[in-house]
Amino acid sequence: MVTAPAPPEALHGRHLLSMQQFQRRDLENLFTKAEALRLAAEQGALPLRFAGRVLVSAFFDASTRTRLAHETAMLRLGGAVTGFADPEVTRAGGATQESLYDVFRMLSEYGDVIVVRHPETGVAALAAHAAGDRAAVINAGDGTGEHPTQTLTDLYSVWRRFGKIDGLRIGVVNDLRMRCTRSLLRGLRDYDCTVYAVAAPGKGLDSQLREECAQRGPHLEICEDLREVLPQVDAIYSSPTILDEVSSVRPADGVLRGDTPLTASLLEQYGQPDLAVFHPLPRKGEIDSSLDSTPFNGYWEQAHNGVPIRMALLSVMLGGE
Structure with a gap:
């Protein structure tokens, strides 16, 4: 045992x-x-x-x-x-x-x-x-x-893309209850980086994982709107949506929450030019195909890794x- x-x-x-x-x-x-x-x-x-x-x-x-x-x-x-x-x-x-x-x-x-x-x-x-x-x-x-082996792939992909993990600002979006997100945050705990979490409605981090981050790291910021996160981050990690379909309809209050589809136009408007998007796949509507041919795309290389x-x-x- x-x-x-x-x-x-x-x-x-x-x-x-x-x-x-x-x-x-x-x-x-x-x-x-x-x-x-x-x-x-x-x-x-x-x-x-x-x-x-x-x-x-x-x-x-x-x-x-x-x-x-x-x-x-x-x-x-x-x-x-x-x-x-x-x-x-x-x-x-x-x-x-x-x-x-x-x-x-x-x-x-x-x-x-x-x-x-x-x-x-x-x-x-x-x-x-x-x-x-x-x-x-x-x-x-x-x-x-x-x-865990998905997180090894994820961290290796970030490390290859940026040449480091220390000092990075990483946005984690969509369904934050997923096992890939849980493992990712545990894998980042020894790195000097900041994670910005933007959840889909009702799909935020559980209290145990938030407590782990508070005690050990990484530094975690809970955010409500993608537009306040995208200009700050070096990378976005979008989790899959397994239990529910992704909605492309914006909430009535106009907030761009964690389940807002990531499109080329959205990232060009709000993101940094060298922003990289990662996703463990399969994707539904979380990542629009308009990103596939852009420099934002980190997910095909991630799959290869x-x-x-x-x-x-x-x-x-x-x-x-």
Whole structure:
């Protein structure tokens, strides 16, 4: 069973469940490793470290980027991939479903690392308990809990775009209850940056997360209108909208709240010229396609970055160096 958080150097044979396991030096170590692996991939010189090693995808919930980025990372490092993206076609789901504990206990016999996504918060921790020291478990999103490897991708993308994280002013908008936002704020806690939160109506930060920020960081400002934030920030991080459709109708009072669609015209009017927009995807109406061909677009590169950062993570966790 997972006990105390460990830095990446100590993740060999352990599990990754939360961004609270990372300190700043650990994140920057991963960024450096990811840059080296990115360069090696571009030069066609990736070291095939994981011949004979197996990654098991155990996805009980829909995924595109998270599942495929983990699998691509493993394959590019010479490993193999197995698993499922639909539990209904296995004994992990359907009328004959076995217990989750038994599923993960069994998967730990088949692979070296298990990447788990589940709609219920806490299932990744259950998987880690069941796997023990037979296989490492990576939390790929557990309900409203956390999504640590998405945050590794997000922070790596910000770091690459600006060459730093310290000193940045980052706007976090839309549905701030999302697990990607929770993990992002925990990942920023050791950096000297300011976060401006602009929520969609009824979708603000929960009290626990606000208290964490007050005690540990990052410095958090709660704002009501995008127009007061856009001129100040270097980056905007928009969360997905999963439960509700995004409304393009402005509130009656004219306030541009966190669910206001980000368009090229809006950012050109209020944002700084070098403003970068990030989004973990999929998007609905949060980011208009008018941004796709503008310098504001940081989200396609962000999606690309999901592979090298996960190659770095797997290299550390499986000891392939």
